[in-house]
Amino acid sequence: MKTSKKAEIDAKIKENLVTSGTIFIDKFADILKANNGSPEVNSHYMQRVLHSIFFIGYVSKPRVYPEDFIPESVRESFKKKFPGPFRDYKSHVPHQTPYSILLEFMSENKNFNGPNILMQELWEINKSLWKTDTNIGYQPVANDFTATVIAYSCYSDIKDNNNVKSAYGSSISCRGKVPRMIMIHISVLQVWDLAISYAVCQEGNSPALVFPNKVCCHAFSFNCNRNCFLEVPPCAKCNKSFRDVKFNPSCENPDDDPTWPYGNCAENESLNKLLKGCQDLRSRILTEKNTEGNQMDITEIETMFKKEKEEKLKKTLKNLLGSQNIPLRETNGKLQSFQPM
Known part of the structure; x- marks a missing residue:
C-alpha cells in the first residue's frame, strides 16, 4: 500500500514537472517570436x-528526460535545431533557472519605465504559464518553473552623472530540495559576484556587506489570493546580509520576518547584477566593522571567500551532482557550464 501511494505521488510530481516544462518552452518560444529579434539572439x-x-528535469526526483518535455510531433525538429541542450544536459551545468533566463531576456531586450510595467508583463506571462486544476474549480496552479518573487535594484552612479543603474532578479525557481540546492551552489560558485556569494554564505551572520548610499531594492511577490504581484519586504537573512540598502517596503522589525534557505531570494540575483553592471558601486562595497574596528574591502572579500568558502561549496556541489549521476567537471578552475552554439 505504501509503495503504491509513493508511486502515485511520484507520478503526479513527474506529470506536473513535464507539463510545467512543456508549457514554459512553448510560451518562451512565443515571447521570442513576438520580440522580432535576430535568429541568433532567439536561438x-x-x-x-x-x-x-532538461538539466533540472534530470536532477529531479523522479527523473525527467529531455524527450518528455518535447511533444513527439516536434521532437526531431527540436533536436536538429537545438542539438546542444539535448547533448549536454547531464554533463554541463546551467548558469540560471529558466525563469531567470526569461527575466534576463525581458529586461535586456525591452525598455521598461520602472518595475511596475515589467510586473504587469510578467503577470500576463505567468497566467500563460500556469496550469488549470479542475479539481479546485478551474483555479490556476503555479508552474514548477515560475519564480515567486521578483526584485528590482537601482543605484545612482556618482561617476556617471548620477545616472540610475538598475537590475532585476528572480528567486530560485525550480521544484525540489536537491535541484534548488544545486542551482544555488552553482550561482554562488560561478554566477554571482563574489561579494554577494560571500554574504549569502554568511547566512545572515556577521560580517554583512555594507552598501553605499543610494542603493535601493524593491521586491514583488505573487499573491495567489489577490491574483497579483504585491510589494514585500526582504526576509530576515537579506536584511542582515545587506546593510544600508534602502529596501522598499522596509521592515519595522527584521527579526520577525521569515527566513528562507540561504541564496534562494530574488534580492541576491538583483543586487548581483547591479554590482556587475556598475564598477563604481562595486569598488565601494565594504563589510561591517569587526570588534577591532576593521573592515574588508572588495578585494579582501573575494580573497576571504576563496579561502574560507569555495572548496567547501565545491565539495557539497560535487556530492549533490554525484547523487544524481552527474560528474563535477572543471576547466581552468571553472565549472563546465553550458554554452549555446
Whole structure:
C-alpha cells in the first residue's frame, strides 16, 4: 500500500514537472517570436532555456528526460535545431533557472519605465504559464518553473552623472530540495559576484556587506489570493546580509520576518547584477566593522571567500551532482557550464 501511494505521488510530481516544462518552452518560444529579434539572439536564449529545463528535469526526483518535455510531433525538429541542450544536459551545468533566463531576456531586450510595467508583463506571462486544476474549480496552479518573487535594484552612479543603474532578479525557481540546492551552489560558485556569494554564505551572520548610499531594492511577490504581484519586504537573512540598502517596503522589525534557505531570494540575483553592471558601486562595497574596528574591502572579500568558502561549496556541489549521476567537471578552475552554439 505504501509503495503504491509513493508511486502515485511520484507520478503526479513527474506529470506536473513535464507539463510545467512543456508549457514554459512553448510560451518562451512565443515571447521570442513576438520580440522580432535576430535568429541568433532567439536561438541563444532558447538553447539556454531548454538546457536549464532538461538539466533540472534530470536532477529531479523522479527523473525527467529531455524527450518528455518535447511533444513527439516536434521532437526531431527540436533536436536538429537545438542539438546542444539535448547533448549536454547531464554533463554541463546551467548558469540560471529558466525563469531567470526569461527575466534576463525581458529586461535586456525591452525598455521598461520602472518595475511596475515589467510586473504587469510578467503577470500576463505567468497566467500563460500556469496550469488549470479542475479539481479546485478551474483555479490556476503555479508552474514548477515560475519564480515567486521578483526584485528590482537601482543605484545612482556618482561617476556617471548620477545616472540610475538598475537590475532585476528572480528567486530560485525550480521544484525540489536537491535541484534548488544545486542551482544555488552553482550561482554562488560561478554566477554571482563574489561579494554577494560571500554574504549569502554568511547566512545572515556577521560580517554583512555594507552598501553605499543610494542603493535601493524593491521586491514583488505573487499573491495567489489577490491574483497579483504585491510589494514585500526582504526576509530576515537579506536584511542582515545587506546593510544600508534602502529596501522598499522596509521592515519595522527584521527579526520577525521569515527566513528562507540561504541564496534562494530574488534580492541576491538583483543586487548581483547591479554590482556587475556598475564598477563604481562595486569598488565601494565594504563589510561591517569587526570588534577591532576593521573592515574588508572588495578585494579582501573575494580573497576571504576563496579561502574560507569555495572548496567547501565545491565539495557539497560535487556530492549533490554525484547523487544524481552527474560528474563535477572543471576547466581552468571553472565549472563546465553550458554554452549555446
